[in-house]
Amino acid sequence: MADSLTDMIVFARVVAAGSLSAAARELNLSLTVASRRLARLEARLGVRLLNRTTRSLALTEEGAMFHARVVRILADIDEAELEATRSKSIAAGLLRITSTVNFSRLHLAPLLAEFQAMHPGLRISLHASDTVVDIVEGGFDLAIRFGALADSSLIAQRIAPDARIICASPAYLDRRGRPQSVEDLITHDCISFGDPPAGEWAFADGSSARLSGALVTNTGEVAHEWALQSAGLVLKSAWFVRDDIKAGRLETVLPHLPLPASPIHAVYPHSRHLAARVRLCVDFLAERLEEAWQTG
Template sequence: MLIENLTDITIFIRVVATGSLSAAARELDLSLAVVSKRLARLEERLGVRLANRTTRRFSLTDEGLEFHERCVRIVADLEEAQDLVASRRRAATGLLRVTATAAFARRHIAPRLPRFHAQYPDVRVQVLVTDTVVDLVEAGIDVAIRQAALPDSTLMVRWLAPNYRIPCAAPGYIAQHGEPATPQDLLHHHCIVMGDPPMSTWRFDCREALGEPVAVEIRPLIQTNDGEVGHAAALAGSGIVLKSIWDICDDLATGRLKGLLPQYHSPAPAIQAVYPAGRHAAAKLRAFLDFLSAELKADPCWGVANRPARDTVTA
């Protein structure tokens, strides 16, 4: 059913957000009677009851829950479209707060900041390094660069670059222990497992169209909850590590590490920008995301070794 007047939907969203009709009426500077009438008119138009309510209590029905979720997305999309057009006239200025993991910030954000500031000298960038998922709204952060979308459905997501993992080792380790020919051969090698809990099951997709996915339960020689420690151990020749291509592309290019099992790749979540709805209108954020997206797409990093057949590999 086409709903021509979005005002009723906006009122409905605010009632849900504030938790009562009276609170929404105060926030919207409307009378309680108007809010109640608008909500009743919306229900009549839809032919369903959206909520059980009094002036003090408001609880959504199952239909109301589903309708509210969709309305939030629709209104956010409309606001984004409107703000995007309007923001074209605004200059990129002010403080931009970005969060990313330590490894990604060090390898792919910090080295690019001089080029970004050459284009946008009036944007100040604050990079907040953390490996934990933070509440972006509560922390006042404009955007998070992550290798997976955050679970909060109210957040906006922009795909930036593909990602995949490859097994790799230092030349010294390979000279001493040789290379695995198949994923199952990893069971006979010194392996380094990372994560908390540790990612001890290594999964591989075959580059051949008819090849079957393979899962190997690794018996690690070294186990760590820190990716940088595992990275350093592999560089030192301690064993084989499974790392994201963005994390080791420089090591592969310089020969400090060598990619193994070239006929396989391991799927990994794509690199994405995640930001609160409403922040997208800021010219500074749009400028940063456009810049970073173009930089990552032009980076030869993803073509160094074992590139999968498709460019978009997700978990």
Template sequence: MMLDDLPALAAFARIVSAGSMSAAARELDVPLSVVSKRLAQLEKAVGVRLLQRTTRRQTLTEEGAQFHVRVLRILEEVEQAELLLTRSRQEVAGLLRVTAPGEFGRQHIVPIVADFQRLHPALAVQLELTDAVVNLLETGQDLAIRFGSLQDSTMIARRLAPNYRVACASPAYLAQYGAPTHPAELGQHRCILIGDQRRAEWRFQGTEPVTVRVNGAIVTNDGQAAHEFALQGAGIVVKSIWDVGDDLLQRRLQRVLPAHTMPTAPLQAIFPHSQNMAPRVRAFVDYLQVRLQQAWRWDAATDN
């Protein structure tokens, strides 16, 4: 029979160690009637008498002695399990599973993860870099680092650092094809698209919001490949400032249509839930937020 009444097991062990039910009641700080009831329930559950009781003394029956040895082992295992959980609530250890966009992850997340793990050697990290939106509930990952607004109401989002998107191209491309002066002119330009569709809608803000349908001269599923195509003069690309900010500062890329800003795509940490978050997840997100905010350096790139 499955025994799931730990208070009864604990009461039985304390009766044996204390020498009597009344002494056990005092040590457990419960009424004698409670201890007596728990012992009676336990004996009924196992189907045998565990203690022989007289007015002067109590002794374990043969079955009770055998059972007592195993009860002590059970209670010790329970205590060790509780200690393990207590330590796990305090220690940054175990396996941390993270997903992040490919190019952003290689540039920014990898060094942060390496430094965080050096601070917490007991932590193992599994980092998946993909531009696809991963279903955390299906994959079992602890968190996703993403650009864009939260679409799933079952998820929790935490803002990590500033971000905005820019349309940009290399000086060589702009010298050959000219710089568009209005978003509507993008239809005549070579555009680099990320995904699997040859057409996309690029939205711009300004005095009047503008949505432009563009055709992909190059389409790639890899954000870093799109970035490299732009550096090679292959066309105009829309990227996060985190990906191209340094190229804008160094003039390897130039911003296109700087008077027409694009909708922001916030940089966020996404969680399946917020309750009972493991210490490793909470500590990593806190560390990640500090490091990414320290890494922000592209205010000067806005006007480039």
């Protein structure tokens, strides 16, 4: 077991350092020993982890998946050692988080910087993507997601409210008219986004509208910009459009027809002992996001 752990440490350091020789120097090992440990690890796993040339190295597909797990294992070991001697109110080690691009930029980035400053022993890696990733396979500790959780093998904790709003610029609505019913949406340019893009908008009363429009994108940020440019209607989380509505840049459409609730959840794998860095981060985000919702 000890040798296996050392081999994983060497592998992780090689990836971080970018070369076998640099990793060997950092670990105070000879190049021969470091190379032998990496080869032994690949032999034990029965797969090649790195494609190596005289000038460069790159993770194989299997190597990338294994590396994500190794990083988490080593971070858990670091935290276990710290927790043995320090308070459980202190977060330490590596915390890997994933969320959507726009929410990461506007809301998570400043909050996570604040959280890291409160816990100097913590390192945070934020993966921003509008594609929903497999957090277990991707080696993530935590995902911040909108709406219901489809995968019951994960734990979802509600951390903030949300409301979805159909909106458009006043200029667009002056030009095309203000919809009065779900049926009216058929005649409007509805901006679709997502990965894959949404094909319809469903309302809380069970009604729905198929989307028709010339503009489709994989990111909500682009869809938001198109709406501001008077290109059509868009369905967005209140977290992204409240300021524009208050300022008059966007106008709510069909406010009398509620859309299904889509609260924000912290999603993480089942764990008998949730790492302190995850537990403390979830609690911190829940507190700060609730404050932001109430004052927004």
